[in-house]
Amino acid sequence: MPAGADMIPQVAVPVGATLGEGPIWDAARGCLWFVDIKGHRLHRFDPATGALAATEAPEEPGWVVPLADGALLVGAKAGIHRFADDAFTLLHAVEPDLPGNRLNDAAVHPDGSVWLGTMDNAEEAPSGGYYRFHGGACTALSPESMVITNGPAFSPDGRTVYLVDTLERTILSAPVGADGHPGEARLFARVPEGMGYPDGPVVDSAGTVWVGLFGGWGVARFAADGTFIGRIDFPVANVTKIAFGGADLRTVYATTARKGLTDGQLAAQPHAGDLFTFVVDVPGLPPIHPAT
Numbered sequence: 001m002p003a004g005a006d007m008i009p010q011v012a013v014p015v016g017a018t019l020g021e022g023p024i025w026d027a028a029r030g031c032l033w034f035v036d037i038k039g040h041r042l043h044r045f046d047p048a049t050g051a052l053a054a055t056e057a058p059e060e061p062g063w064v065v066p067l068a069d070g071a072l073l074v075g076a077k078a079g080i081h082r083f084a085d086d087a088f089t090l091l092h093a094v095e096p097d098l099p100g101n102r103l104n105d106a107a108v109h110p111d112g113s114v115w116l117g118t119m120d121n122a123e124e125a126p127s128g129g130y131y132r133f134h135g136g137a138c139t140a141l142s143p144e145s146m147v148i149t150n151g152p153a154f155s156p157d158g159r160t161v162y163l164v165d166t167l168e169r170t171i172l173s174a175p176v177g178a179d180g181h182p183g184e185a186r187l188f189a190r191v192p193e194g195m196g197y198p199d200g201p202v203v204d205s206a207g208t209v210w211v212g213l214f215g216g217w218g219v220a221r222f223a224a225d226g227t228f229i230g231r232i233d234f235p236v237a238n239v240t241k242i243a244f245g246g247a248d249l250r251t252v253y254a255t256t257a258r259k260g261l262t263d264g265q266l267a268a269q270p271h272a273g274d275l276f277t278f279v280v281d282v283p284g285l286p287p288i289h290p291a292t
Contacts (some may be wrong), residue, residue, distance in 0.1 A: 009234050012253060013052045013238035016022055020255035020273055021200065022063040022105065025245035029289055032245055032257050033072065035061040037104075042074065042083070045253075045275060047246070052275075058088050060121075063106040065114060066103065068289040075103035075116055080133060094118060094131060094138055101127055105150045105200050105241070110158035111180055112291025115141065117149030123167075124141065130163060132180065134291065141182055150241075153201040155224070156285060162188060166196045171198055171211065171222070189226040191216070200241025205249075206282045212239045212254070213214055219254065234270045237261065244284020252278050 012106035017036035032045045035057070042055040042064060059077035066289020067073055071084035079093040080103075095101050095118055106116035120127045126145040130152065131138045150164035154176070161182050164171045173188035188209075204211050207224040219232045219239055238257040242263050245251050258266060258273040263276045266272060 007232060009232065009254060009276040009278045011271050011276045012047070013050060014271070014285040015052065015274050017041070017043075017255065017257060017273040019240070019257045019259045020275065021240045021257075022061075023241055023243035023253050023255050023275075024064060024066070025243050025249070025287055026066045027285075028066065028070070030247075031276075032253050033064045033066065034243075034253075035064055035074075036273075037062055038259060042072075046290065047251070048128075054138040055083075055086070060102055061109060062103040063116070065106065065108055065290055066287065073114065073290055074254045075106055077102040080104070080114075080116075080138075092136065092138055095129075098127055100125070104128070104148065105152075107152050107154060108159075108290050109154055109176070109180065110288060112288065113180055114290050115152045115161070117146075117163075119146070119148045123234065134180070139181070143184075150199050151201045151275065153203045155203055156205060156207055162203070162219065163200050164201055164211065166197050166199060166214070169193070169197060171201065171209070171226075173226075185272065187226075189222050189228065191220065193253075195220065197230075197236075199239070202242050202244070202279075202284070204244065204282050204284050210242055214238050214240060214257070215260075232278065234276065235278075236269045236274075237265070238272065239276075244280075249283035249286065250280050251282075252276075252280055 018038035061076045063075045065073040074081045081088045128146045128149040130141040148166035153162045169191040171188045172185040174182040174185040196213035199212035199214045209222040242254045254276040
């Protein structure tokens, strides 16, 4: 195998998702969960068998998180749902006063709280914000309003949170206090014009921040001090987010999207919307079950 061949993304399974997003590894079941937001699908991929299963979601699902009891927590457009026994149960409505918004991305903090972001579904108004879901309640965290929020993601020690303002092409960082809430946000990194828009962020065990590049044909990597340290190139334009999986958390899975591509672009990118995979030397962080 040529040097670096493990870092060349390959199709893990054909999906053809309109807007694949939110990949997350389920260590207990040895599978990957992810969503197709615009396709209203919750997907499960089993690497051992290559099987892909899909479940219809009641609304546009933005993210999924496995719970310790085997159920799933799913953020679907207007609220946070529990998915168990093939049924979705609404646990908490988010922003009921903003029907044009939807839930978009989420991550679990080491303390077990779920941090999530919202966005304007029309991608026009700066109505998106961030929230912390813990103990059945949502607390607003947003440092400022955004059109499209992505993330958050957390440093390995949980003391820093990374928040993405997609349309501004910026990644912000903020300290996380002992009370579980963020301090003042500052600019962490800016994705230059021509590299696409920063999408979902993830942090590995070394503290490197990985960010999907929508329209940027790859995934960008930033050191803990915000320095750009490289990218992984993909054969499709819209890479949305990665997850670290496998027994050693060194197998990367990446969701992609067909959204916004013309017929000609789709013909030139036959694997747009598929799930990709590659292997890295530095593992990701172990998945955390929400305490909610």
